[in-house]
Amino acid sequence: MSEGKMSIREQLQNRFDELTRAEKQLTQLLLQNYPASGLGSITDLAKRSGVSTPTVARLVQKLGFAGFPQFQSALRAEVGAELSNPIDKYNKWAEHAPDEHILNRFADSVSKNVRQTFSRLKTEEFDEVCALLANTDHHLKIVGGRISRSLADYLFTHMQVIRPRVTHMTSNSNAWPHYLLDMNRDDMLVIFDVRRYENDLRRLAEMAHERGAKIILFTDQWGSPISRIAAHKFNCHIEVPSAWDSSIVPMLILEALIAEVQKANWDQTKRRMNTLEDLFDRTRMFRKFT
Amino acid sequence: MSEGKMSIREQLQNRFDELTRAEKQLTQLLLQNYPASGLGSITDLAKRSGVSTPTVARLVQKLGFAGFPQFQSALRAEVGAELSNPIDKYNKWAEHAPDEHILNRFADSVSKNVRQTFSRLKTEEFDEVCALLANTDHHLKIVGGRISRSLADYLFTHMQVIRPRVTHMTSNSNAWPHYLLDMNRDDMLVIFDVRRYENDLRRLAEMAHERGAKIILFTDQWGSPISRIAAHKFNCHIEVPSAWDSSIVPMLILEALIAEVQKANWDQTKRRMNTLEDLFDRTRMFRKFT
DNA sequence: TGAATTGTGAACAATATTTTACAGATGCAG
DNA sequence: CTGCATCTGTAAAATATTGTTCACAATTCA
Structure with missing residues (x-):
C-alpha cells in the first residue's frame, strides 16, 4: 500500500x-x-x-x-x-479494528468481568487480606491448580521479593504432605482454584484448615468447594469468548494486592530489593568471568 | 438545559x-x-x-x-x-468503593493500558501470529524473564493442550544452549521480555535468530532490544500505580491468541483434550487405589 | 567519548483573526 | 416607488496567533 x-x-x-x-x-x-x-x-x-x-x-x-x-x-x-x-x-478498544475482532470482544468481556467482580467484592475484605499478607509473623504458602499454577507462580515471585517466609507449593501434589507436616495456625495458605475444581486442592485445603492455617482463596464466580472453609475469598468472573477461562481478573486483584502489601512493608521490602539487586549484580559479574 | x-x-x-x-x-x-x-x-x-x-x-x-x-x-x-x-x-469499577481505592485506580490504569496498547496494535499482525502458532509444522518454544516467566508458563500450559511440539524453556539460562542446539528455521520462539530487559534473553534471542528461528516478542511499550530481530512483537503498556509492572495486557493478548489458535486447530485440539481427560481420569483412578 | 536526539529561546515569516468603514443588496412599510 | 433599516460583502489595516527555523546547550545512548 x-x-x-x-x-x-x-x-x-x-x-x-x-x-x-x-x-x-x-x-x-x-x-x-x-x-x-x-x-x-x-x-x-x-x-x-x-x-x-x-x-x-x-x-x-x-x-x-x-x-x-x-x-x-x-x-x-x-x-x-x-x-x-x-x-x-461506536467506540471500541481497538478503534481501527472491526467490532467483531477477537481482541475487541475479549477486551469487552474482560471489562465486564472486572466490573462484575468488583461489584461483589468488599474492599474491606481486600484490605484485610492485604494486612494479612503483609504480616511477616505468619508463613505464607501459595498453591494453584493445573492452570492457575501460573497465577500462584506470579504471586510467589513478587511476594518472595517483598517479604520473607514465602513458599510456592509445587503443583506436584505428591509433595504436599511434606508441607502439611509443618502447617499450623501461624500459616496462611493462598489457594487458586477455579472451575474444574481439583480434588487434590480440596483435600489439601481441608487438611490445612484442620491444622489451623488461614486460607485465602481465589476462585471463580461460582465458587470452589473450598469457599466453605476459606477465611477470605475472591470470586473472580472469568468468562470470555474462548474455550478457556480468563485469568485476567484474579491477576488484576493480585497485582493490586502486591502493590498494597509492598507499600505496607516498604522498609522491609526496600532492604530486600537492594540485597537482591546486589546478588543479581554479583551473579552477573560471576558469569562474565567464567 | x-x-x-x-x-x-x-x-x-x-x-x-x-x-x-x-x-x-x-x-x-x-x-x-x-x-x-x-x-x-x-x-x-x-x-x-x-x-x-x-x-x-x-x-x-x-x-x-x-x-x-x-x-x-x-x-x-x-x-x-x-x-x-x-x-x-462514567462508570466507576467498584461502585461502592471510593474512587481512590487501589482497586479502582488499578482498574482505571489497566483499562487505559489496554486502550493504549490496542491503539498501536495491528490486528493483521495479531492474526498472523495466530496463524503461526496454529502451524504445527513448526516447533514452538517459549521463554520468559524473571517476572514474565509466569506468562510463559501460562502460554505453555495452554499450548501444550492445543497443539503438539511445544516446549517451555526453563528460566535457568544454563540450560538454554541445549535448546539452541536443535533450533533452526522450523522453530518459533515466543519471548517475554519487559523492562529491566535481561541480557541472557537478548543473547538467547540473537542466537536463535542466527539459526533462523522466528521470534515472537511480548515486550513493554518502550520495547526490549530484542524488538530489532523479532518477526512479530506486541508492545504492551504495563504501567500501574504500583512499584511493579502489570502483566495484565500481555496476558489479555495471550488469552485472545490462545482462543484463536484453539479455534483454528479445533479438530486436533479436540482429540488432544479427550486424550488428556482420559489420562487425568486414569491418574485419579490410579491414586485412589494406592 | 562522540554522535544523535531533544529542548530552549528567540527571531522571523506566514497565517489567521478581528475590526472598521463603506457600499451594495435586500426586504419591508408606507 | 421610495425610504429606511437591516443584512451582507469587500477591502484593508491592525493585531494576534501560529508555524518555521536556527543556533546552541543539554541530554541520552551506544
Whole structure:
C-alpha cells in the first residue's frame, strides 16, 4: 500500500519503530486520542505530549508533510471520513479494528468481568487480606491448580521479593504432605482454584484448615468447594469468548494486592530489593568471568 | 438545559430560526458536515459555505464565543468526547468503593493500558501470529524473564493442550544452549521480555535468530532490544500505580491468541483434550487405589 | 567519548483573526 | 416607488496567533 493511501493513523503505527523517543511519545498521544489531539495548534500538541515544538515540526516533516498545517488538514479530512462512517462511530478498544475482532470482544468481556467482580467484592475484605499478607509473623504458602499454577507462580515471585517466609507449593501434589507436616495456625495458605475444581486442592485445603492455617482463596464466580472453609475469598468472573477461562481478573486483584502489601512493608521490602539487586549484580559479574 | 451544557450542534439547531440568511447558510454547512467543516480556518469555512469572513465572525460571537478560536476549541473538545471511549468514563469499577481505592485506580490504569496498547496494535499482525502458532509444522518454544516467566508458563500450559511440539524453556539460562542446539528455521520462539530487559534473553534471542528461528516478542511499550530481530512483537503498556509492572495486557493478548489458535486447530485440539481427560481420569483412578 | 536526539529561546515569516468603514443588496412599510 | 433599516460583502489595516527555523546547550545512548 502506498503511503499516500494510508491513513495518518496507519502511517504512525507502521513507522512507529523507526521513530525516536520523543517522537514516539508524541505519536502515542496522537494515537491514543485520535484524531482530536492533533487538531489544536502545534504548540498545544507539543505541550500536551510533553515534547518541544520543533520536535512536532520535525515529525510531521518526517511523515512527508510540508508543514504542520498540511498535516492538520489531512487529519481534518480523516475526521470527516471517520465521523461520517457510522460503523466507526461506536467506540471500541481497538478503534481501527472491526467490532467483531477477537481482541475487541475479549477486551469487552474482560471489562465486564472486572466490573462484575468488583461489584461483589468488599474492599474491606481486600484490605484485610492485604494486612494479612503483609504480616511477616505468619508463613505464607501459595498453591494453584493445573492452570492457575501460573497465577500462584506470579504471586510467589513478587511476594518472595517483598517479604520473607514465602513458599510456592509445587503443583506436584505428591509433595504436599511434606508441607502439611509443618502447617499450623501461624500459616496462611493462598489457594487458586477455579472451575474444574481439583480434588487434590480440596483435600489439601481441608487438611490445612484442620491444622489451623488461614486460607485465602481465589476462585471463580461460582465458587470452589473450598469457599466453605476459606477465611477470605475472591470470586473472580472469568468468562470470555474462548474455550478457556480468563485469568485476567484474579491477576488484576493480585497485582493490586502486591502493590498494597509492598507499600505496607516498604522498609522491609526496600532492604530486600537492594540485597537482591546486589546478588543479581554479583551473579552477573560471576558469569562474565567464567 | 443551560446553553453551557449544550453541544454546539444543539445550539446551532435550536437557534437556527433566529439566524439571518447568510448565517443559516453557514450553519447548514456546519451541521451537514459536523464537526469537520468547522475545524479549518475561518476564511476556509467562509469560503466553503459561501459567506464572508465577517459573517462567520459575527455568528460565533452571536453564539456567545469570544472569537473564532474559542468556538473552534469547543468544537475540538466535542470531537474528543465523541470519539473517545465512553466505556468506562462514567462508570466507576467498584461502585461502592471510593474512587481512590487501589482497586479502582488499578482498574482505571489497566483499562487505559489496554486502550493504549490496542491503539498501536495491528490486528493483521495479531492474526498472523495466530496463524503461526496454529502451524504445527513448526516447533514452538517459549521463554520468559524473571517476572514474565509466569506468562510463559501460562502460554505453555495452554499450548501444550492445543497443539503438539511445544516446549517451555526453563528460566535457568544454563540450560538454554541445549535448546539452541536443535533450533533452526522450523522453530518459533515466543519471548517475554519487559523492562529491566535481561541480557541472557537478548543473547538467547540473537542466537536463535542466527539459526533462523522466528521470534515472537511480548515486550513493554518502550520495547526490549530484542524488538530489532523479532518477526512479530506486541508492545504492551504495563504501567500501574504500583512499584511493579502489570502483566495484565500481555496476558489479555495471550488469552485472545490462545482462543484463536484453539479455534483454528479445533479438530486436533479436540482429540488432544479427550486424550488428556482420559489420562487425568486414569491418574485419579490410579491414586485412589494406592 | 562522540554522535544523535531533544529542548530552549528567540527571531522571523506566514497565517489567521478581528475590526472598521463603506457600499451594495435586500426586504419591508408606507 | 421610495425610504429606511437591516443584512451582507469587500477591502484593508491592525493585531494576534501560529508555524518555521536556527543556533546552541543539554541530554541520552551506544
